[in-house]
Amino acid sequence: MTDRHTDSPEELATEAVDLLKAFELTEYEAKCFTALCRIGQGTAKEVSEVAGVPQARVYDCMDSLQERGLADAQQSKPRRYRGSGPDEAVDTLERRVDEKLSRLGELLPQLGADAREEKGGEIWVTEGDAEVAERMARLVGDADTEVLLAVAVEDLLTDTLLDALRAATTRGVAVTVGSPAPAVRDAVASAVPDATVVETWTWWESHPIRPGAMSSVLMVDGHSLLVSADAPTDLPGVRTHRAVWTDGDDAPLVSMMRPLLSQAIAGDETATI
Structure with missing residues (x-):
C-alpha cells in the first residue's frame, strides 16, 4: 500500500488530475484547477506556469471551471483566479454526479419492460x-x-x-x-x-x-x-x-x-x- 505521506507535491497533483478527469474535466481544466489548489489564487500566467498549460488555453479553462462552480474570477488587471476550497469542490462534483445518477435512475426503467417479469429461471x-x-x-x-x-x-x-x-x-x-x-x-x-x-x-x-x-x-x-x-x-x-x-x-x-x-x-x- 502506498504511503501517501511520502508522495511529492508533483505526484499528488498528477493523481488529482487523473481523478478530476474522471469527473468530465479535460486534462487542461484538471491541471488548471489543481494548479489553483496549489497556489491559492493567481493570474493566468501564474496558473500556466504551475499547471504546464499554454497561457492562451488557461482563459478557456477558467471560463469552464467557473461554469462548473469550481473557480472564481476577480475583475482586475491582470485578471486573477481563485479555485474553490477542497471541501466545496468535492461537494460540487458529488452533487453533479448525484444529479446524473438520479436522472439515469429515472430514464433506465422507461427504456423497456423488466426482463425479470418476462422470463424466469x-x-x-x-x-x-x-x-x-x-x-x-x-x-x-x-x-x-x-x-x-x-x-x-x-x-x-x-x-x-x-x-x-x-x-x-x-x-x-x-x-x-x-x-x-x-x-x-x-x-x-x-x-x-x-x-x-x-x-x-x-x-x-x-x-x-x-x-x-x-x-x-x-x-x-x-x-x-x-x-x-x-x-x-x-x-x-x-x-x-x-x-x-x-x-x-x-x-x-x-x-x-x-x-x-x-x-x-x-x-x-x-x-x-
Missing part, C-alpha cells in the same frame, strides 16, 4: 471478489422474509454485504449466517447483532478453501440463489471467486439447493453439497 454468472459480494448484497437488499447465508471466506464478507445484512434485520427479515470459519462468524456477530450466527457443518476440509471449492451459498426468500466458488485467474498465485446466481425460483438449481442449504445452516451433517 435464468442463471447468471458474476466474477470477482467485490462483484460477487456486491451481487449478494443486492439480493439481500431485496429480501422480504428470510436470508440464509453460508460463507467460508472473509474475502466475500465486505462492508457492503454486512451493511445489507444489517439493514435486512432492521426491516424485520430473519437473517441466519453460518460458517465453518470462526473469524467469519465473529465478524458477522459483531456487525449484524440481530442476525442468527451459527457454526455450519464443514464441507471444506480446511481453511482457506481448496482451489475450486465452494466459498458461499446464499438464498433469499426461498427463491433467489447465489453459489460461489474459488476460481483461478490469469495471474500466477492470484485467485478470485466466481458465482452463479438467479433471482427467480423457476431455475432447477433453486429447488435442488433450498433443502440442502436449510439443512447446512441448521447444522444437519446428513446434507451433502
Whole structure:
C-alpha cells in the first residue's frame, strides 16, 4: 500500500488530475484547477506556469471551471483566479454526479419492460471478489422474509454485504449466517447483532478453501440463489471467486439447493453439497 505521506507535491497533483478527469474535466481544466489548489489564487500566467498549460488555453479553462462552480474570477488587471476550497469542490462534483445518477435512475426503467417479469429461471454468472459480494448484497437488499447465508471466506464478507445484512434485520427479515470459519462468524456477530450466527457443518476440509471449492451459498426468500466458488485467474498465485446466481425460483438449481442449504445452516451433517 502506498504511503501517501511520502508522495511529492508533483505526484499528488498528477493523481488529482487523473481523478478530476474522471469527473468530465479535460486534462487542461484538471491541471488548471489543481494548479489553483496549489497556489491559492493567481493570474493566468501564474496558473500556466504551475499547471504546464499554454497561457492562451488557461482563459478557456477558467471560463469552464467557473461554469462548473469550481473557480472564481476577480475583475482586475491582470485578471486573477481563485479555485474553490477542497471541501466545496468535492461537494460540487458529488452533487453533479448525484444529479446524473438520479436522472439515469429515472430514464433506465422507461427504456423497456423488466426482463425479470418476462422470463424466469435464468442463471447468471458474476466474477470477482467485490462483484460477487456486491451481487449478494443486492439480493439481500431485496429480501422480504428470510436470508440464509453460508460463507467460508472473509474475502466475500465486505462492508457492503454486512451493511445489507444489517439493514435486512432492521426491516424485520430473519437473517441466519453460518460458517465453518470462526473469524467469519465473529465478524458477522459483531456487525449484524440481530442476525442468527451459527457454526455450519464443514464441507471444506480446511481453511482457506481448496482451489475450486465452494466459498458461499446464499438464498433469499426461498427463491433467489447465489453459489460461489474459488476460481483461478490469469495471474500466477492470484485467485478470485466466481458465482452463479438467479433471482427467480423457476431455475432447477433453486429447488435442488433450498433443502440442502436449510439443512447446512441448521447444522444437519446428513446434507451433502
